Amino acid sequence: MAKYIMTLTVNDDAHEFAADDTDTLLDVLRNQLALTGTKRGCTTGACGVCTVNNVCGESVLSCLTPAAEWDGESITTIEGLESDEELDAIQRAFVEFGAVQCGFCTPGVIMSAKALLNKYPQPTEEQINEGMAGVLCRCTGHIKVKDAIRNDFRLRHEKLRIALEKE
Ligand code: FES
Ligand code: FES
Numbered sequence: 001m002a003k004y005i006m007t008l009t010v011n012d013d014a015h016e017f018a019a020d021d022t023d024t025l026l027d028v029l030r031n032q033l034a035l036t037g038t039k040r041g042c043t044t045g046a047c048g049v050c051t052v053n054n055v056c057g058e059s060v061l062s063c064l065t066p067a068a069e070w071d072g073e074s075i076t077t078i079e080g081l082e083s084d085e086e087l088d089a090i091q092r093a094f095v096e097f098g099a100v101q102c103g104f105c106t107p108g109v110i111m112s113a114k115a116l117l118n119k120y121p122q123p124t125e126e127q128i129n130e131g132m133a134g135v136l137c138r139c140t141g142h143i144k145v146k147d148a149i150r151n152d153f154r155l156r157h158e159k160l161r162i163a164l165e166k167e
Pocket of ligand 2: 099100101102103104105106136137138139140
């Protein structure tokens with residue numbers, strides 16, 4: 001199969017690599033760029049463990065997305081949420097509320113939560129249920145995941161307050 005050269009910016013790093021028409025965005029992340037935080041689950045769009053965020057901060061199922069459609073685009077994966085070696089507030093909330101158990105779904109669940117919080121910084125229960133409907137966690141029953149999402153806003157503001165107090 002013919003290969004073509006494509007570019008993709010992942011977590012603010014630009015990459016150039018060869019891909020073919022059968023490659024998905026998930027294949028490229030895991031096999032070409034060694035970014036294995038994004039998980040391979042059902043590969044049929046049913047579990048959400050492969051979720052990444054597009055440049056608008058929206059969820060994208062990387063297992064269903066042909067890599068070729070992303071030539072020249074930018075995405076964020078779970079590896080890109082930390083800044084200055086500090087976890088993002090939603091990552092800290094997942095730890096604080098015990099929303100991580102076996103951890104297999106966690107990158108996709110967090111990237112879905114991030115997309116939800118990008119759209120609704122303080123989501124209602126209905127918005128949480130709707131925004132997280134596409135991801136499956138077999139360990140937590142989603143109760144702790146929802147606790148973490150409800151507390152993201154508080155943790156984010158605490159971090160901001162601490163940063164302001166240091167200035
Ligand atoms: S691996 Fe993409 S939705 Fe399951
Ligand atoms: S933490 Fe195990 S599947 Fe979600």
